[in-house]
């Protein structure tokens with residue numbers, strides 16, 4: 001086990017600036033209203049930097065810069081853009097440790113996740129879209145002897161992007177990579193809980209891009225996010241966050257008929273069929289590990305498998321093992337490399353999760369393990385830590401229906417296949433799902449029948465760049481990742497030419 005030094009102390013691989021302004025037109029710009037807000041680390045609760053508090057005036061300035069940059073960037077060759085993305089990936093890789101520790105410090109997540117998952121995945125996304133834009137083809141059809149129709153792709157121009165705090169760097173790159181690969185200029189608003197990570201990222205890559213291609217305006221939702229999403233100067237808004245916020249974004253954008261991509265909340269079922277317990281072997285062990293995925297990233301994952309559905313024949317035995325496995329999930333200092341789960345990202349989130357644990361208790365769900373805040377002592381006693389918690393109950397309870405976004409799973413029993421599908425689909429969400437079965441037919445049918453944009457079969461929480469990701473029902477509109485994402489950032493031009 002290694003422990004990274006806390007930023008601001010001797011030997012740290014990261015040094016945050018005392019203050020972060022907006023990044024507009026290739027330079028740091030003070031907020032129009034001159035206001036800043038404090039940014040604490042959830043690891044100890046202490047403020048470590050302050051951040052410009054953006055308003056509509058700052059958004060207008062960023063849109064000016066993006067509009068100035070968009071035409072020339074949109075005319076660059078795909079090869080040129082692909083090279084920029086590749087160089088961004090290389091730079092991030094060369095600074096991986098620094099960016100990973102910065103993100104852990106600001107978000108509270110375990111550095112083993114940021115070091116081996118979040119930042120490497122972001123790098124992979126950049127490389128994937130560098131390849132995808134080069135490989136993209138247009139089309140040509142002959143209409144008659146004298147006429148051809150040809151189709152090609154044009155960038156949209158200036159796009160707005162608003163991201164959450166749970167994977168700050170990865171969410172930024174998921175959005176930026178396809179947008180700039182397609183030739184757009186971007187105004188991005190980070191979450192108010194995790195803006196500094198985005199500036200650490202920009203400090204590493206900004207000089208690779210022409211000024212104004214990526215602009216970052218910090219700030220809060222209504223003050224900075226709303227003017228961006230409501231602007232008639234953007235050609236698209238891409239949003240990741242809560243379903244309730246997604247509805248608002250959709251309303252703002254509809255005023256100007258601006259297309260939206262919405263990546264929203266979830267309440268994902270993780271379905272374990274009886275045949276998992278046919279043998280106590282590596283597959284069984286993998287399924288138990290799959291159960292504990294609800295605690296990964298402190299449960300702050302849109303696809304958190306927060307409803308575990310276990311078939312009656314193995315219910316007691318499997319659940320007993322799953323609870324034991326949950327108790328082995330190591331919670332600790334996020335800067336220790338053997339910590340599996342760290343701190344919740346903010347005090348608000350911490351309080352919200354604890355209030356849901358109370359709601360579960362009040363509605364009669366039984367707590368099988370956890371259910372309390374965790375005091376890790378020393379410097380960490382001011383941080384926001386919650387024990388991984390397993391509830392047992394039924395699917396009509398609020399803890400089965402509402403997104404808690406914490407290390408909390410609600411477990412219910414099912415009898416047969418139809419029962420499993422009916423419980424799994426009894427939710428307003430449809431983002432992710434897990435299916436565990438040794439039987440290929442059962443696994444295939446469940447993958448087909450669960451109403452969710454991503455179904456993991458016999459695995460969970462993998463996010464390769466070439467697999468499309470997005471929600472059914474109230475979990476979203478549109479998809480991210482996969483080369484199809486380029487279509488969301490481009491218009492199709494058709495020229496019908498006679499000769």
Ligand code: NAD
Nearest residue numbers: 163164165190191220221225226241242245263264265302
């Ligand atoms: P949130 O909706 O509170 O905030 C997300 C972003 O929207 C932030 O930048 C915030 O400042 C901004 N915002 C808030 N109100 C706004 C408004 N009125 N106008 C414009 N912008 C506004 O969500 P959160 O708490 O940051 O993130 C957690 C949520 O994100 C969860 O619901 C989670 O499931 C979801 N999420 C979804 C995905 C996905 O890919 N589907 C990925 C990660 C997180």
